[in-house]
Amino acid sequence: MSLVASLLIALVALVAVGPAMAQQGVSETEIVLGCSNSFSGPLAYTGEQATRYGVDLYFKALNDAGGINGRKVRTVYYDDGYKPQEAVANTRKLVEQDKIFAVIAPQGTAPVAATLEYLEENKVPLLFPFQGSPITRGKKYVFSGMTLYDRQSKMMVDYLVGQRKFKTFAVLYQDDDYGKAFLTAYEKDLARHNLKIAAAEPVKRGVTDVSAQIAKLRAASPQVTFLVLTPGPGAQALKERQKIGWTDTVMVSSGPLTDEKYLGLAGDAAEGVEGLSLWPDPLTSDLPGVKAYRAAMQKYFDKNEPNRYSLSGYVAAMLFGEGAKRAGRTLTRETLIGALENVKGFDSGILPPLTIGADHETQKQGFWVRVEQGRFKQLTDWLKSD
Amino acid sequence: MTAATIIHVVASGLATGAIYALMALSLVIIYNATRTLNFAQGEMLMMSTFVAWAVQRALGLPLVLTLVVAIVAGGVMAWLVERTIIRRAIGGTHWDVLIITVGLSLILRALAGLAWTHDEFPFPSFFPSAPIVLGPVRLAPVSVGIFGGSLALMAALWALFRFTRLGRAMRAVAQNQRAARLMGISVERMYSTSWVLAGVVGAVAGVLVAPVVFLSSKMGLIVINGFTAAVIGGFGSMPGAVLGGMFLGVLENLAPLYLPSGIRYSVPFVVLVAVLVVRPAGLVGRIERRKV
Amino acid sequence: MSLRRVWPLVALAALAVWPWVAPRYFVFLASLVLVNVVVAIGLNLLSGYTNQLSFGHAGFLAVGAYVAALTTIHAPAVPVVVTLLIAGAFTAAVGLAFGVPCLRLGGLYLSMATLAFGFVITEAILNLDTLTKGADGLRVPAARLGGWPLSSDTTRYYLTAVVAVLLVAAAVNLVRTRPGRAFLALRESEIAAQASGIPVALYKTAAFGVSAFYTGVAGGLFAFVVGFLSPDAFDVFLSVDFVVMIIVGGLGSVPGSIIGAAVVTVLYDWLAAFQNYRPLIFGTILIACMLFMPGGIVRALEPLSRRT
Secondary structure: OOHHHHHHHHHHHHHHHHHHHHOOOOOOEEEEEEEEEEEOOOOOOHHHHHHHHHHHHHHHHHHHOOEEOEEEEEEEEOOOOOOOOHHHHHHHHHOOOOOOEEOOOOOHHHHHHHHHHHHHHHOOOOEEOOOOOHHHOOOOOOOEEEOHHHHHHHHHHHHHHHHHOOOOOEEEEEEOHHHHHHHHHHHHHHHOOOOEEEEEEEEEOOOOOHHHHHHHOOOOOOOOEEEEEEEHHHHHHHHHHHHHHOOEEEEEHHHHHHHHHHHHHHHHOOOEEEEEOOOOOOOOOHHHHHHHHHHHHOOOOOOOOHHHHHHHHHHHHHHHHHHHHHHOOOOOOHHHHHHHHHHOOOOOOOOEEEEEOOOOEOOOOEEEEEEEEEEEEOOOOOOOOO | OOOOHHHHHHHHHHHHHHHHHHHHHHHHHHHHHHHOOOOOHHHHHHHHHHHHHHHHHHHOOOOHHHHHHHHHHHHHHHHHHHHHHHHHHOOOHHHHHHHHHHHHHHHHHHHHHHHOEEEEEOOOOOOOOEEEOOOOOEHHHHHHHHHHHHHHHHHHHHHHHHHHHHHHHHHHHOOOHHHHHHHHOOOHHHHHHHHHHHHHHHHHHHHHHHHOOEEEEHHHHHHHHHHHHHHOOOOHHHHHHHHHHHHHHHHHHHHHOOOHHHHHHOOOHHHHHHHHHHOOOOOOOOOOOOOO | OOOHHHHHHHHHHHHHHHHHHHHHHHHHHHHHHHHHHHHHHHHHHHHHOOOOOOOOOOHHHHHHHHHHHHHHHHOOOOOOHHHHHHHHHHHHHHHHHHHHHHHHOOOOHHHHHHHHHHHHHHHHHHHHHHHEEEEEHOOOOOHHHHEEEOOOHHHHHHHHHHHHHHHHHHHHHHHHHHOHHHHHHHOOOOOHHHOOOHHHHHHHHHHHHHHHHHHHHHHHHHHHHHEEEOOOOHOHHHHHHHHHHHHHHHHOOOOHHHHHHHHHHHHHHHHHHHHOOHHHHHHHHHHHHHHHHEEEEEEEOHHHOOOO
């Protein structure tokens, strides 16, 4: 047989076999997931916790128990340092070189928003990002992983105005998509109560000093000051207001910020702080799912202290596991999306029963907390965000 | 802005400025002795502070001993770097050492991240957090403390350079290396000494400032403010470094009060460019003229 | 045909064929290498030839990238070649505006000034957020070549390759001309050059301008290849990466710029799985190069090839 003929036959064979290679990121034995996240920069801690001690924690336990329909899950992560341009480059690498099946639990409003278009063009599912900008709403391949910011704002404002009867509000917000999304939402929700924001000061992403902003906000004498920041500047805000003796305002942290992490950085400046907690207290909650999470942490990473960030990654992995299990052995991006959309009343043992519908919103909950002796104590039941 | 606010902000500015002054002094000490710039000065500060923190956590040391650990770590690290790496390149152009210290800063930063991750950590402070109340004015004890501590260190350095033989030898090397050598001064020994001194100053600055800015692998970026401070004061002049540092610290804290808050981070760079363009000799110094 | 003659032809052939043999991600990576080659040449023109070490070239790259992106967004009818020229020219103007007052600064002062300059540029881009979208980042639309959008990695690769080859050829020729020899003289000794009648200030300024032009054009290509820009990515560490390229490759050498850019870009990507170790490795390479291989790879390989 001539060389040319055999080459042609090989090519035809390749093409014929090609489609059987099926879905990118899914092989006989494994499913590959990944994300671009923060392992350096302002969100280094939250990023590391959500991925290595959150998503990976759940998958470790799951893989040890046999995996999903006979496949184990493997994860790949790259560091973007909370920079949108890096996130895009990393995501491209994950999709084109590491050939992931789906993106799971990336972090940061601006970085995630930057990758949306690329992922949509390439039909890659974006699952449960640790961010809540409403920009992800209505996208076929995106399933939100956090109560969206407009819902968070509604819960916060309705509670503070409706139940606590506060009237003057100020906002210290990060000067990008994350901060501005909250700012716009606060404005809208306050307007519903015929109120306005008394003062708003931006903080550049990546910096820690907020002394000038705190001084300016104080001049407006707000009863409540919203903190829409990352842990570093969030803690600085608390320390700074203690330094200048500004006691007559309630500092309220946004959902992603509300965790003992930034309280720890603030030390004794953290008393009296309140916030919207999106997650039960990972250290003290008696809910069965949270206990299972703590047991897993103890087993695999016993030196790591439980926190809301790793808990969120843990739940993200759990949701993926549920969706993939239901999709069955023929796991493709389409079957996964279909399976996730049909999740009704899923009991994670951590959050209220989850129903994901066509809106692709997996979480809509939050409850109020206030710091007491260094820990956030629950003050209300789950608040309504509809 | 009320007077009380301005006083508070100026006090914070003087504290920040004091740290910048210490950074600037470290850079100037090395530059005067060796005619090279240590780009890794900030990372060395960061490392000594991290080592002290790690030791403190492991052994539960009181804060004063933690400072001692930092000083020892800073001095030893500086000595090792100078003897093993910098010394080899001292024959080359001043670029060579600068580039080597750039490489060093990358290495130190990566090592810190590997050892302790890139997270930020609270660092125990010598000073209480409750503000000092003087009528309507509130001063943060940490600002007063940083300022005072830095001043004490600067006074010690001044005494060293003015009254001790070592100090005189270093000044001799700074003025004219060849003449100093002819006088029997070991120039190489002065190189090491200048590095160790800079390392010690950096370590003290690190322990003072870490409670305020949090301990993290990116603490080293403070070297840029230090450099700007040194240039403002006239690069090479030690009193200039101190004045430059104070000026920069206060400016950085006042500017965002009257201008948009984001301006704070542009201040050192804009000032640096402005000084270099308009008056490169700085407030106090003198530009060297190279002899053909 | 001597080996020297064959090399460029082989290289050109390899460049032309690459997208047909390489997987999609490596086509993208090759584009990135070519962009960095242009930056490295630009940086080398400044630092390798005229001894003005720049730690702010990420700033020039950012200017070129944003100018190209904004031109494509607001004036989509402009052909991509013109867009790149605009990016280069604008960056050159910025470079000259900066270079002229800083000329009389020597050595270390100039390097630190470039460092400051890099920060000032990214701050400016960040603050002009109504135009540049600031910290959220800017999506770069596809470049258009005569009505066809360059929307695949392969088409963008060819654009980058053609532009890069042209600029490399220009650089090689520059070194052979009289201004090029003047640059070389400047590197050896500024004082001697001045004594020989070379207008040092003029040439140093020109070096700034040309270097900025090259980096600006590279910035435009970068914008199209990467597709998304945010100012925080153009930081001092990127500037340091460029310095690593020319040190590793060889100061004051066009082949050195090419080799250095290729080695550093590929190594950078290769180490993506070991991001925690990456700065460690790069820093060690930098120090090792300065101590043991001062002329870069090019000098180390010299015994293997004929001298210029």
